[in-house]
Amino acid sequence: MAQNQGGGGGGGGGGFFSSIASSFSSFKNQVNGLLGYEGLEVINPEGGTEDAEVEAQRGRWKGEERDSYWRSMQKYVGADITSMVTLPVLIFEPMTMLQKMAELMEYSHLLELADECEDPYLRLVYTASWFISVYYALQRTWKPFNPILGETYEMVNHCGITFIAEQVSHHPPISAAHAENEHFVYDITSKVKTKFLGNSIDVYPLGRTRLKLKKDGVILELVPPPTKVNNLIFGRTWIDSPGEMILTNLTTGDKVVLYFQPCGWFGAGRYEVDGYVYNSDEEPKILMTGKWNESMSYQPCDLEGEPLPNTELKEVWRVAEAPADDKFQYTHFAHKVNSFTTAPKKLLPSDSRLRPDRYALEMGDLSKAGSEKSILEEKQRAEKRMRESKSQEFVPKWFDQTDQIFPTPWGDLEIYEYNGKYSEHRAAADSSGTVEEVNINTIEFNPWQFGNVGETS
Secondary structure, three states, X not given: OOOOOOXXXXXXXXXXXXXXXXXXXXXXXXXXXXXXXXXXXXXXXXXXXXXXXXHHOOOOOOHHHHHHHHHHHHXXXXXXXXXXXXXXXXXXXXXXXXXXXXXHHHHOHHHHHHHHOOOHHHHHHXXXXXXXXXHHHHOOOOEEEOOOOOOEEEEOOOOOOEEEXXXXXXXXOEEEEEEEOOOEEEEEEEEEEEEEOOOOEEEEEEEEEEEXXXXXXXXXXXXXXXXXXXXXXXXXXXXXXXXXXXXXXXXXXXXXXXXXXXXOHHHOOOOEEEEEEEOOOOOEEEEEEEEOOOEEEEEEEOOOOOEOOOOOOEEEEEOOOOOOOOOOOOOHXXXXXXXXXXXXXXXXXXXXXXXXXXXXXXXXXXXXXXXXXXXXXXXXXXXXXXHHHOOOOOOXXXXXXXXXXXXXXXXXXXXXXXXOHHHHHHHHHHHOOOOOOOOOOOOOOOOOOOOOHHHHO
């Protein structure tokens, strides 16, 4: 059952949670001591320390690749490697970060329920569950491709949603996205900050996420927990997101505070999420509990956080069945996101689906994927040189940079806002009489500001 965290979002630091964290730290240190690689922690979330050496040899890397990559990465320990390290295509999935952002749309029916809900606290249950639902997809251990500057991703044919994302900055990497249907408007400016720790990496989400429900016009803002990628080089890679998620109704002051428990001894607490919906006076109204990879449930509670008499725990969300033994751990919806069935008419040539490196990886050709990735990165560098020679700044098409600086728990963020131009473009494209076949063979990937500079320079 949920633990009462208080309305402020600073709870969970003592008692059971503290002991779990202490055990987890001790466990990592013991495993680390069994290995011959200084600075590495090999963590088996399912077992003890006796199999640390075996665990270190597991994963997708061959032995010589692990040793070589560790030698090349040692100098980056403690650094932010968001945009400074070229990673081998071996650890990638055939999807870009812009597409990964669109996976949040899978369970958008929860927003329809929230928009039509008269109870302001149950409305927060629906929206918080919607934000939690994407964590099942985020647990995939493959890395998405970093978008090229100016790259886009469009999605239609799902619950009436129009989704557009654009890579608006390269250094630092910043993505912006906008989604809308008859029930909601979703906007995000997304930037991450990382800390490389040897065999793991901490990922801090420096983003601003806003959700507007159209019926009552309420605006909600999300602060997600950080994420830790464990066993990056040695061992089986796995993901944990310990910490708090805070969803605030900016219109009323009500909020949800949910605690993502860290993985402890033998997997204790892994995936578990507990917390409360609070009113503007920080009094608990509804408890929420579940697992982010499985389901979420809720129950009305008293001022002490205890379930009200004659009420029962009700399930609000459950993860959809996923394909068995999928090579990249994709859900059915992830396959839709990656396909042209969700592409609109007259797809923008800057769309992620058209990337030749992504497509080569999807076809299983790692060598071609690696060479195509290098070609795209060199073209991006060539375009930067041309832009500098012309004393020009990159200007996104679908989002405008504002003067706003948004503070997050991990640093400040420059805000990009949707400018509405994509809606005009989409309306014109949809109303046109021509229907073009859209696939990787008919449209060349082209996010370039100055044309294909790699061929013209």
